[in-house]
Amino acid sequence: MTSSASIAHAWRLPRDFALITVAVEAAIVGVHFGRQLWPGSGHEGYGLDVWAGMAANLAMSWVLAAALAWSHARQALEVRGGARLAQLRGPRVRHAGAYLIVRVLDYFVLSPWLYGLGLLYMPGGRLVQLAMLVLSVWLATWLALRQGTQASAASFDAGDADAVAPASASPGRATVALLIAAVSASIQIWCAMVTDPWHEAMRTMDRVAPFLSWVAPPLLVFALAFWGAWLGIGRGPLPTRVRPFRAVAASVLAFVLVLAGCAAVILAGLGLLEPSQTSMAGVGDLVILLAALVPLYPLLTVLLTRFITRRLYRPYL
Numbered sequence: 001m002t003s004s005a006s007i008a009h010a011w012r013l014p015r016d017f018a019l020i021t022v023a024v025e026a027a028i029v030g031v032h033f034g035r036q037l038w039p040g041s042g043h044e045g046y047g048l049d050v051w052a053g054m055a056a057n058l059a060m061s062w063v064l065a066a067a068l069a070w071s072h073a074r075q076a077l078e079v080r081g082g083a084r085l086a087q088l089r090g091p092r093v094r095h096a097g098a099y100l101i102v103r104v105l106d107y108f109v110l111s112p113w114l115y116g117l118g119l120l121y122m123p124g125g126r127l128v129q130l131a132m133l134v135l136s137v138w139l140a141t142w143l144a145l146r147q148g149t150q151a152s153a154a155s156f157d158a159g160d161a162d163a164v165a166p167a168s169a170s171p172g173r174a175t176v177a178l179l180i181a182a183v184s185a186s187i188q189i190w191c192a193m194v195t196d197p198w199h200e201a202m203r204t205m206d207r208v209a210p211f212l213s214w215v216a217p218p219l220l221v222f223a224l225a226f227w228g229a230w231l232g233i234g235r236g237p238l239p240t241r242v243r244p245f246r247a248v249a250a251s252v253l254a255f256v257l258v259l260a261g262c263a264a265v266i267l268a269g270l271g272l273l274e275p276s277q278t279s280m281a282g283v284g285d286l287v288i289l290l291a292a293l294v295p296l297y298p299l300l301t302v303l304l305t306r307f308i309t310r311r312l313y314r315p316y317l
C-alpha cells in the first residue's frame with residue numbers, strides 16, 4: 001500500500017522536474033561555454049552584444065523547458081493520480097538522465113551540424129532548435145513517467161488518490177498565470193530572436209544597449225501576459241485539476257492572435273498611407289505607423305491573453 005508521504009512526494013514531481021530541467025541545461029551550458037572561453041578557442045573576442053544575445057536565448061530556453069516539464073508532470077498527476085505515480089521507481093533520475101542525453105545530442109551534434117550548413121542562426125535553424133527543445137522535454141518526461149500505466153490500479157482508485165492529495169495540490173491563481181506568462185514570453189522572445197530585428201542597430205549604441213535590448217523585452221512581455229492571464233482566470237479558488245496544457249494552449253493561441261492583430265494593423269496602415277513623391281516622407285509615414293504599434297501591442301497582449309484564457313481555460317476549472 002502506498003503511504004501518504006510517498007503520495008505527497010509524488011505531488012512534488014512537477015516542481016522537481018522543472019528544477020531538474022534547468023539544472024541539466026545549466027550543466028550543459030557550463031561545459032559548452034567553458035570550452036568556448038578556453039584560451040585559444042577563438043571565442044574570447046566576442047562582443048558584449050553577442051554574449052547578451054546568447055544569455056537571453058538561454059534564459060528563454062530554460063523558462064520554456066521548465067514550464068513544459070512542470071506541465072507534463074502535472075498533467076500526469078491529474079490524469080493518473082498521485083497514488084499511481086508514487087509507485088514509480090526513480091522518475092526524477094530517469095528524467096534527468098533522459099533529458100541530459102537528448103540535450104547533449106542537441107548541443108554537440110545537431111547544433112554543430114546546423115552551424116556547418118549555415119542554418120544555425122537562420123530562422124529555419126532556430127525553429128529546429130525550438131522544436132528539439134520541446135521534443136526533448138516531452139521525451140524525457142515520457143520516459144520518466146511511462147511506468148505509470150503499469151502500476152496496479154487496484155491499490156488506489158481515482159477517488160482515493162484525490163482524497164489523499166495534499167492541500168498544496170491546487171497551485172493557485174498566481175501559479176497558473178505564471179505558467180501562461182512564461183510560455184507566452186518565451187515563445188514571443190524566441191520568435192523575435194529568429195528575426196533579430198534590433199541586432200544591427202544595437203551595434204551602433206553604447207555598451208548598455210545590449211542589456212536593455214535583451215532584458216527589457218522579456219520582462220515586459222512576461223508582465224503583460226501575466227496581467228492578462230490573471231484577469232482571465234478570475235477570482236475564486238482553483239480545483240486540484242488545473243489542466244496545465246489548457247494554459248499552454250491559451251498562451252500559444254494568444255500569441256498567434258497578437259501577431260495577427262499587429263500584422264492586420266500594419267497592413268491596414270500601409271493601405272491608408274498616401275503615396276509620396278519623396279522617400280523621406282514615406283519613411284516618416286512608416287515611422288508614425290510603427291510608433292502607433294507601441295501602445296497597441298501591450299493593449300492587444302493583455303486583452304487577447306485575458307480573452308483566450310477565459311474562453312479556452314476558465315470553463316474547465
